[in-house]
Amino acid sequence: MFDYTETKGKLLDWLRPEPPTAAEEAAATKIGHGDYEIYTHKIDTALDEARTDFVRTAVSTMAKSGDLVVSLHNASGDTVAASCGTYLHAPIAQLPVKFMIDRYVDSDASLAIEPGDIFYANEALTGGLHNPDQMAVMPIFSDDEQLVGWGAAALHQAETGAIEPGGMPNSAQTRYDEGMRLTPIKIAEDYEIRPDLMDMMVNFVSRSPRTQEIDVRARCTAVDKLRKRVKEIVDETSTEFVGGLFRRMIDTASNTARDRVSSWRDGTYRSAGFFDTVGNEETLMKLSLELRKEGEQVTVDFTGTSPEAGSYNTFGHGVAGFLGSCLYPYVFHDIPVSTGAFDPFRFELPEGTVVNANPEASVANCVFPGRAIVGLFHTAFTKLLYQTDPERIAASPSPQSGAGQFTGINQHGVRESNVITYPLNTDGQGARPDMDGMDAHGFFYGPWGKSANAEADEESRMLLGHTRSLHRDTCGFGKYRGGCGTQAIDVVVADEPIQVSHNGNGTRIPLSSGVFGGYSPTALFGVHITDSDILDQLEEGRAPPTDIRELLSERALDGEYEFAPMNRGETNEMEEGDIIVNINFGAPGIGDPIDRDPEAVASDVREGQVSEWAAENVFGVEVDDGTADEAATAERREAIRERRLERSSSFEEFQSEWEQKRPPEEALEHYGEWPQATDDGRETLVGN
Numbered sequence: 001m002f003d004y005t006e007t008k009g010k011l012l013d014w015l016r017p018e019p020p021t022a023a024e025e026a027a028a029t030k031i032g033h034g035d036y037e038i039y040t041h042k043i044d045t046a047l048d049e050a051r052t053d054f055v056r057t058a059v060s061t062m063a064k065s066g067d068l069v070v071s072l073h074n075a076s077g078d079t080v081a082a083s084c085g086t087y088l089h090a091p092i093a094q095l096p097v098k099f100m101i102d103r104y105v106d107s108d109a110s111l112a113i114e115p116g117d118i119f120y121a122n123e124a125l126t127g128g129l130h131n132p133d134q135m136a137v138m139p140i141f142s143d144d145e146q147l148v149g150w151g152a153a154a155l156h157q158a159e160t161g162a163i164e165p166g167g168m169p170n171s172a173q174t175r176y177d178e179g180m181r182l183t184p185i186k187i188a189e190d191y192e193i194r195p196d197l198m199d200m201m202v203n204f205v206s207r208s209p210r211t212q213e214i215d216v217r218a219r220c221t222a223v224d225k226l227r228k229r230v231k232e233i234v235d236e237t238s239t240e241f242v243g244g245l246f247r248r249m250i251d252t253a254s255n256t257a258r259d260r261v262s263s264w265r266d267g268t269y270r271s272a273g274f275f276d277t278v279g280n281e282e283t284l285m286k287l288s289l290e291l292r293k294e295g296e297q298v299t300v301d302f303t304g305t306s307p308e309a310g311s312y313n314t315f316g317h318g319v320a321g322f323l324g325s326c327l328y329p330y331v332f333h334d335i336p337v338s339t340g341a342f343d344p345f346r347f348e349l350p351e352g353t354v355v356n357a358n359p360e361a362s363v364a365n366c367v368f369p370g371r372a373i374v375g376l377f378h379t380a381f382t383k384l385l386y387q388t389d390p391e392r393i394a395a396s397p398s399p400q401s402g403a404g405q406f407t408g409i410n411q412h413g414v415r416e417s418n419v420i421t422y423p424l425n426t427d428g429q430g431a432r433p434d435m436d437g438m439d440a441h442g443f444f445y446g447p448w449g450k451s452a453n454a455e456a457d458e459e460s461r462m463l464l465g466h467t468r469s470l471h472r473d474t475c476g477f478g479k480y481r482g483g484c485g486t487q488a489i490d491v492v493v494a495d496e497p498i499q500v501s502h503n504g505n506g507t508r509i510p511l512s513s514g515v516f517g518g519y520s521p522t523a524l525f526g527v528h529i530t531d532s533d534i535l536d537q538l539e540e541g542r543a544p545p546t547d548i549r550e551l552l553s554e555r556a557l558d559g560e561y562e563f564a565p566m567n568r569g570e571t572n573e574m575e576e577g578d579i580i581v582n583i584n585f586g587a588p589g590i591g592d593p594i595d596r597d598p599e600a601v602a603s604d605v606r607e608g609q610v611s612e613w614a615a616e617n618v619f620g621v622e623v624d625d626g627t628a629d630e631a632a633t634a635e636r637r638e639a640i641r642e643r644r645l646e647r648s649s650s651f652e653e654f655q656s657e658w659e660q661k662r663p664p665e666e667a668l669e670h671y672g673e674w675p676q677a678t679d680d681g682r683e684t685l686v687g688n
Contacts, residue, residue, distance in 0.1 A: 002183070004125045004359040007099065011127055011317040012349075012686075014098040015091060015342050017254060018076040020247050027244025028251065039233060039245050040081075040336075046229030047072060047083035050153070050222045058218035059460070060158055060211050061421045061452045067443055068155040070222050072230065073097050074246040075147045079339040081249060084328070086446035088129065088367075089154050090337045091324040092317055095127025097137055097150050100184050111186070115141045118188035118220050120197075122160070123181045129318050130363045131181050132156050132167040136219035140227045142239045149230065149246060153222035157215060158405060159208040159417035162364065164571050165499045166405030166417060170279045171570075172311035172362035180204035193220060207407045208417035253340030257332060258296040261344045264388050268292050271379040272304075273372045273512070277505035277567050279310035279365070284509075284667045285354060286677040287369065289376040291384060301348040302355045306677045309670035312505070313357035314366035314373075316349045322370045325445050326377040330394050331385070348686050368505050371399045371444060375512025375588075378430065382515050395430030395437065395476065395518060395588035397444045398485055399511035400504055400566065404580050408498030410462050418461055420490060420582055422468055425449040428475055428483030428586035431518060436600075437483035437587045439470055439609060462494035463580070466534065467546035471583060473611050477618050478518030478589020479596050484609045485521070485584040487548045491534055492578045500580055502526055502568035510585070518589030519618075526568045527552065529579040532559035548581060594620045594637045598628035 020028075031039075051070040055063055062068070069089040071082035077098035082090050100119060104111045121127075122134040135154040142148055160167035161179035172178055180201065187197045198213060205212040234242050269291045276282055288304030300323065314322075320342065328337055335341050349356035354369050378396035385392050403424045407417035427444045429437035443449025454465045466489040476482035492498060505511065510520035527548075534557050537544050545551040555561065559579070574580070601621040604610035615621045620640045622632035649657075662674060671677055 002103070008125060008315060008359055010102070011095055011315070012320070012347050014077070014095055014127070015317065015320050015339065017078045017250050017339050017343060023240065024243050024247040027240045028248040031241070031244055031248055036245070036248060039237070040249060042233055043072060043081050043249070044083070046226055047081060049229065050151070050226040051083040051085070053225050054153055054155070054218055054222035057221050058155065058215045060155070060215055061418050061457065062156045062158060063215060063218065064456065065421045065425045065443070065449050065452050067421070067425070067446060067449050068153070069093060070226060071152045072226060073150040073152065074250070075149055075243065077101050077150065078250055079337070080149070080246045082337045084337060084446060085448045086443065087325045087328040087337070088321045088445040089133065090328055091320045091339065091342050092127060092129060093135070093152050093154055094339055095317060096121045096135055096184055097152060099126045100137065113139050115139070115145060116189060116191040117186055118193070118223060119184040120187040120216065121182050121184040123183045124315055124363050125359055126183050127317065129321055130168070130366050131160050131178050132158070134216070134219070136216070136223050137184065138223035138227050140230050142234050146239050148234055148239060148242055151223040151226035151230070153219040155215060155219065157205070157212065158419045159205050159212065159407065161204045161206065164501055165207055165407040166501050168364045168405070168503050169311060170365065170501065170503060170567055172279065172364045174360050174362055177362055178364045187216070188220060191224070193217065207415060210414050211416060211418070249336060250338050250340040253336045253338035254343040256335050257341045258344050260332070260335070261293065261298060262296040264293055264384060266294050267384070269380045269383040271376040273376050274509050275312070275369055275372045275505045275511055276508045277368070277565060278312045278670055280567065280570065281310065282508070282565055283309070283670050284663055285309070285312070285369070285670060286672070287354065287372055287376055288677065289380055291380045293384060297344055297346060299346045299348060302353065303348065303350055304676050304678050305350060305353045305355050306670060306672045308352055308354055308357040308361050311362040311364040312366070312369050313354050313361050313363050314370060315363055316347065316356040318363065318366050318370065319347060319349060319355050319373065322373040323377055325374050326381065329447055330378070331381055331392055346686070365503050367445070368503060372511040374444070375399050379513050379515065390433055393433050393515070395482060395515045395590050396512035397430050397441070398427030398483070398521065398585045398587040399444065400506035400524070400585045403582055403584075404500050404502045406462065406498050406500045408462050408494050409496050410460065410494065416461060420463070420488065420580070421452050422488045423486055423582040423584040425451050426486040427584055428485045428521070430587040431476070431478055431480040431482045431515070431590040433590060434480070436480050437475070439483040440486050441483050462492060462498050463490040464493045466491050466544070469546060470608060471548070471586070472608055473614050474522050474584070475586035475609060476514050476519045476521045476588035477593040477614065478514055479591025479593065480518070481589045481596070481604070482521060482587030485586045488582040489546070489548070489551070490580045490582070492574050492576055492580070494576060497573045497575045499571050500574050501571040502566065504566035506585065507565040512588050514588040515590045517592040519593065520588055521585040524566060524583045524585060526564045526566050527581045528562045528568070528572060528574070529557060529559045529581070530562065530574065532557045532577050532579050534579060535577045548583065593618050594640055598630065598633045602626060602628040
């Protein structure tokens with residue numbers, strides 16, 4: 001009988017490369033430098049081509065925005081290389097593949113794996129992240145039916161048939177609330193998708209049947225294109241050559257990662273963070289990270305993290321996905337996206353916590369505490385890298401978006417669920433030690449993400465995009481500021497009411513910290529406007545405000561203004577003319593804001609990223625007619641320094657006062673033991 005608990009214990013170990021076979025090692029040593037460069041480039045090109053086909057053939061907005069991954073694995077399941085829209089999946093795409101090998105290939109299970117098969121999965125307990133992330137996996141064979149490797153294609157699906165629309169139910173308490181959860185099943189044989197299993201999935205996801213079927217086929221298209229291209233390389237060389245090539249690519253990433261880690265200074269580097277939402281509850285939760293670097297190994301320890309609660313949890317291997325979102329685009333940006341890059345890392349994750357929930361728990365909304373976890377990794381790695389690799393330091397990307405999910409009947413009479421991806425894919429970028437972060441740069445989990453085309457969105461769904469623009473003062477202030485986030489106003493134009501939900505956290509507490517005196521980004525709120533007159537104003541040729549501050553402060557539209565936390569609580573039913581407001585954060589800054597070049601501040605004011613109030617009161621810059629007044633700025637900054645000194649105290653005095661503070665009891669319901677959130681009796685899952 002399949003045992004989820006047993007598999008859950010294996011997943012962290014499966015993150016590291018499997019031992020090479022003698023044949024792989026022998027073949028790898030025979031590959032010359034020229035052939036290695038040529039064929040690794042062919043592999044990368046094949047992956048990019050498959051990803052492009054994936055984007056072009058899928059229909060969901062997450063796909064069109066590029067928030068997906070196509071990966072190639074060797075016969076043992078190790079990730080050889082990947083073409084990433086989201087780095088989140090890069091380290092864990094191999095886990096469902098290794099589950100299949102463990103369950104169906106290396107065991108006596110009576111499931112044959114043959115050329116033309118395609119498997120499909122979205123079960124987090126077999127290696128996925130959460131069940132909206134659906135993956136197709138295809139074995140790659142040579143002409144003589146030797147297993148060469150595997151191709152995989154994963155994408156977040158905006159509907160899973162859960163207890164609430166959208167696939168990420170805030171109210172979920174256990175795995176049984178989350179909708180369709182598939183362990184790897186064979187959905188295609190002899191290069192043909194089985195209609196019975198397709199009908200089963202469409203039935204599960206009946207809020208959005210068209211999108212489910214087309215996107216399943218898009219995943220299959222991507223893995224089959226990758227299979228064809230890898231098969232061409234096999235035909236051009238040999239099965240042995242390709243096995244050796246895969247091994248050398250993995251070993252190259254592994255050896256480079258170990259050498260890089262060895263060059264860092266040994267030590268212990270800590271980072272703590274908090275988030276303020278569990279499902280529909282506002283509550284305080286703690287995340288505690290300790291990186292212990294010794295030699296060529298880094299231990300990732302989350303002892304001191306709050307107990308699991310609601311749907312805002314992850315399984316242990318999800319932490320590796322969040323680490324990958326920091327590691328691949330920043331710390332290891334010049335190392336191939338391969339399982340070899342994870343070779344130096346070990347994990348210690350207390351059982352029953354937010355970062356290592358029990359198998360019955362819901363992980364539907366794991367990506368939201370995950371954002372805080374990524375922020376912790378950025379802060380801890382900044383401390384670790386400061387002396388040896390300061391050019392790799394970066395504040396966290398924007399930690400939170402207010403993106404909504406919706407379901408209903410679109411203008412073509414088709415039932416559809418989708419995500420408003422504009423705020424997701426226009427997050428601000430974290431500041432660097434020598435430059436500002438980019439405004440509206442991309443997706444938190446993958447900088448390759450892009451904003452979906454507004455006209456295409458309007459053609460296929462139930463919303464009219466009224467405005468898309470930068471959101472002033474959302475950046476984390478600093479000597480180098482973080483990138484600004486964005487604001488979006490969408491108007492419901494469906495003939496029938498639609499259901500809208502919002503997930504997230506960060507209304508009361510920012511999810512990431514600034515670095516070396518830089519500020520965190522601002523906390524944000526959620527808002528809906530119902531019974532509005534915006535369509536009447538547009539029809540009459542009037543121009544409703546496009547800035548959310550102006551819209552809300554002046555109540556420029558008639559209607560009922562409903563303010564709520566970022567996650568908005570329960571699903572809302574909205575009708576034509578109702579307004580969905582989506583706001584996202586900017587990103588943290590680096591360095592003291594009063595050390596920022598005054599002309600850079602004046603430029604920010606002119607361009608609309610920073611208000612005059614923030615320029616004067618945070619940056620200490622007097623802006624006169626769009627230009628920094630040097631004399632007035634020097635005087636203002638000196639006054640700021642004097643005020644700081646007046647309210648300063650010794651660390652001992654600060655600590656004595658701080659330790660007396662305590663949140664109200666109702667905020668600590670899920671926190672754990674105050675203040676450390678620890679439980680000495682809790683077991684720890686250790687991944688070697």
